[in-house]
Amino acid sequence: MAFTDTVRVLRSRAPRVRGLASPRKHPMAAVGLFLLLVYVVVAIVGPAFVGDPLRTSAADALTSPGATHLLGTDRFGRDVLARAVVAARMDLLMGLVIALTAAVVGSVIGVVAGYAGGSVDEAIMRVTDVILAFPGFVLALIIVAVLGDGIPNVVVAVAVAYSPYFVRLTRSRALAEREREYVDAAALSGNPRWRIALRHVLPNSLGPAYTQATLVAGWAILDVAGLAFLGVGIQPPTAEWGVMVAEGANDVLTGAWWTALVPGALIVLLALAFQMVGDDVQGSRR
Amino acid sequence: MNRFLLRRTLTTLITLFGIVTVVFFLVRVLPGDAAVLRAGPYADAARLAQVRAQYGLDRPLLEQYGTYLAGVVHGDLGTSTVSSSSVTYELMGRMPASLEIGLYAVVLACLIGIPLGVLAAAREGGWIDRVVRLVAAAGSAMALFWLGLLLIYFLFYRLRWFPGPVGRLPSGVDPPATITGMYTVDALLEGQPDVAWQAARALMLPVLTLVIVLVAPILKMVRGSMTEVLATDYVRTARAMGLSRREVLFRDGLRNAMLPVITAIGIVFGYMLGGNIIVETLFSWPGVGRYANQAIKNHDLDALQGFVILVGVLYVLLNVVIDICYGLLDPRIRLGRRSN
Secondary structure, three states: OOOOHHHHHHOOOOOOOOOOOOOOOHHHHHHHHHHHHHHHHHHHHHHHOOOOOOOOOOOOOOOOOOOOOOOOOOOOOOOOHHHHHHHHHHHHHHEEEEEHHHHHHHHHHHHHHHHHHHHHHHHHHHHHHHOOOOHHHHHHHHHHHOOOHHHHHHHHHHHHHHHHHHHHHHHHHHHHOOOOOHHHHHOOOOOOOHHHHHHHHHHHOOOOHHHHHHHHHHHHHHHHHHHHOOOOOOOOOOOOOOOOHHHHHHHOOOOOOOHHHHHHHHHHHHHHHHHHHHHHHHHHHO | OOHHHHHHHHHHHHHHHHHHHHHHHHOOOEEEOHHHHOOOOOHHHHHHHHHHHOOOOOHHHOOOOOOOHHHHHOOOOEEEEOOEEEEEHHHHHHHHHHHHHHHHHHHHHHHHHHHHHHHHHHHOOOOHHHHHHHHHHHHOOOOOOHHHHHHHHHHHOOOOOOOOOOOOOOOOOOOOOOOOOOHHHHHOOOOOHHHHHHHHOOOOOOOOHHHHHHHHHHHHHHHHHHHHHHOOOHHHHHHHHOOHHHHHHHHHHHHHHHHHHHHHHHHHHHHHHHHHHHHHHHOOOOOOHHHHHHHHHHHOOHHHHHEEEEEEEEHHHHHHHHHHHHHHHHHHHHOOOOOO
């Protein structure tokens, strides 16, 4: 390889992820992004505008939506709107943290497997296969049951359930990337193997992981709420959507639909927003 | 084909072994004392020691693991702390109830999802296609517990079209004698159509809840792979040779699009195995999912661990069946070459 070639290869960067195209070309992604924006704004400034989500009032129990309580109250007389808005911050944050954790951990492991190859690769992929042998929700369920309740434990459990997806995605990209010239160039310049893997191969293998992370954020929110609905992970009286649905489920059977159906709708709409963005971007890349 | 089968059997055994190992050690990481959980909070030291000896908890971890593994190989998943009976026995007794919901839901989801997906692909960009894409996106982002509650509220509380979430049969109706354990089937075999109808009515809401969610991945896969197949040369040739649109769609098109569809059905089964915990809890359905939920509430470790292993094993075996279907549908795979 001529010197100029080496310089060119060293300077060349991986193709960047293209920015989102125009809203007209991606109507689904545009709608999804708009929804996400609304949720983010509510999560950031909303809690300052609503009352105490934990204040109970026996006299106001199960008031239907109206002027004083816009979304009614639950069986303890707590304001559903206040609880739902405060929960937005927690659920959104948990979805993002879980997706990020799963993406970072999974991608690093995936790159190591793809770049190192051989027995390291074989061992990592076997473990990944075993984790993937459980439906994600069941795996998260048993991990929380073992670790005990608590927000960090839920984050770890759901992130563990989703990281294998990133291991597979990034590994298959890394397998292709390690044959590229810039990897040879980096090796010739005397970089140690770990540095090549993490500084050179990893950033160039992340492409598909970005869209996957968007989808995982939505699914993670569904899983967190689903666990809370079963009474696992996040416990009452925390203002969290899944907890709210669990607490209100019995009241729905007596007609107080707002206690459980409102927070549930907020979960589904948020998950749908992530899904729309992820789907549209994934579809356009194929 | 033989080498393929041999290799597949080996990897399956390794995965099954991995599942049991992972679950066993996961549960043992628990910070709590298993003996205290079993004996109850008021047990004294002597009672605790007795419980430890009884369940082998005083043995080294690896020995406990060996004992458990040997038990699992013989189909013994341990003993429930709450009921003191065999976990395998309790799970098997609840399996038909879960299977009944699951089978109806998956079959219905396929019957709805496959033709709709084909239609969407045939008229790409048309209104059917748009509706299908929307339904698929909404289904993938659906929370089962919310959807179930929503259907209960409208279709039971408001409209009274379906019975409430009180289990497999209304109170006062005796279940049919057990043949398969699935009430709708057993009642018909016993010649009790009215019982079968009651059982079917109780099934409708939980099955509908699952179908709405399960149909999404099927729609997505069928639409995607049909779109690809319809753009191939052989489909164009078939059209050019004068075959009718429908013939091309369902014979050349769907048959070649079947492989991803089977994958989707596998995904759907896996989702159902996890989702049944929520659906069965919501509808008071006495299946394995509700059993797992009760096990969590009662800190019944062996029961929970038994359920998770059962789900893992079912999922792995299902994937084996799917791989065999691949081989049957696509002669190229039988030769051992798999294109990924």
